[in-house]
Amino acid sequence: MLLKFAYQDFLDDRRFKNTSKINIKNYETLLGEFVSYCIKNEVVNVEDISYSHVRQHLSECQERGNKAGTINTKLLRIRAFLNYMVECEVIKSNPAKRVKRQKEDVKIDVFNDDQIQQMLNFYRRVKRREKSYFAYRDYMVIVTILGTGIRRGEIINLQWSDIDFMNQSISVYGKNRRKETIPITEKLSKELSAYHAFCKQHWGEVSDFVFVKRDNTQLTENALALIFRYLGQKMNFKDVRVSAHTFRHTFCHRLAMSGMSAFAIQKLMRHKSINVTMRYVAMWGNELREQNDKYNPLNSLDI
Template identity: 30%
Template sequence: MLIELAQKEFFAEKKFEGLTDNSLDCYVVFFKTWNEWLVENNIEQLEDLTPRVTKRFLTYCQEERDNKPTSINSKLKMLRTFSKWCVQEKLIPESFTENIKSMKQDTQPKMVKDSDIQMALRHLRRVKRRENTFEARRNYTILVYLIGTGMRLGEVERLAWDDIDFENYLIIIRTSKSRKSQSIPLSESLAKELLEWKHFCEHKFSKFPESVFVTRTGKGISSNSIQLVFQRLKKNLGIEGDFSPHCMRNVYIKNLLKNGANMRQVQLLARHSKIEVTRQYVGYFAHELKDAIDEFNPLRDLL
């Protein structure tokens, strides 16, 4: 059976099963990359796929495409799912991902310096105040929103004004990572920023957009576009360390812990399925406690 034909059947079944649009899009992008490599290597039939072929493809992704372990493992995960489906459908006798192990990857959360956050906010405030442009207002609000909610990039992309309950200070997440509708609290300070942005959009657009964060045409902004906003900020401000939308989630968790929230509260606010995931952050912030030990030195009056 042709590999591309099997992919189409697999995709249709996953769509029928209710796989999220984001996950389906990931398969579309992945299959495109994989198929291009398969064509270059004259591999067309399912029976031509073996663990050795899979390893060659992953090696190509690592060496030629400069994919990091996280990206390699994501590709391997999709290959495993597709391979398992092919076996279940009796299209092939055995899996072509058998005994292929995931690459070891650094699970340490990427930290952003407080000074870099403050510099970015100052810059965006200054541009917003001087130029009052659409992009300046939107980008500032996006940065504040990510830091103030710890939401994932896909959740921000899908956020609609109807999901924000200003009266009860709640944000509804209708398609979360766990595929359940959830809600997170909205702080008064963030609510104020969002209302200012909403007021600006009401005057900017003849037809008020459904999405909270949009392009100049009123269309919902994509995850890739938000990534580009952060990349440009990093480049323009000369930020050398980590600085990305997902890093802002780590900033959110770090600040909750630093400001006194207990582990259970942080787990609920960050929507971690297991408290062990929350607990791992504590060690990564230990170096920042140096200032605290100097300020509240228990030996101060004893030595």
């Protein structure tokens, strides 16, 4: 089967299975890169793809500066495509299965208190000076993620009807398209309520979506990325990347540092497996030890 037709068939199958637009885009970008590599190297049929083609492509990606996490993501996309080809009986086995994942660094960056205050103060100043909706919107985007740990896709799809001010909770559709309810604090509830009142005053007619673009329509994935890129340029932090994921990791980090149980963190982060949560807890173990050394009750006892 011609590779270019197999690639399109695979994408059509993902769309038919209602795969999210973000994941479809990732397949188009990451898998498309592999397809282009194969065609460039005169591998035009799926049946001709070998273990060495997959490994060589990923090696070249590594030489171009791709980190282990990116390499592993690309490998997963290629494996999914070739698994589909096995299901369709185009090939007998998946050659990418023999390619091993790379070991990834376990360090995950989070924001410290000073960095968080610096970002919030930046938006407060702009909001006061310009009375800008966009400064208020961007401020509320980071406050909402810091207060809930919700993901990028959940932020852009969040609607006012998803927010229950009475019971202080929000509903989101998680990774598996499953509706999940997350508790929010009274503080965040008040912030969102004030923001809703501002939106009503600014737009006249409030959109269904909590975060909107200049034409009062739903914020897009690209527009959200531009928010964080702009903020990152303004902050110019040397040791941490300004992104939605870093805010989510910061939320998780603060929960772990507070002494919250791994089970409770799993529920708030909505990790599918407790093992994922435990990786985070283990990662920040040294900081937990430092906090314990500093605040342990035995420190103040004469024993």
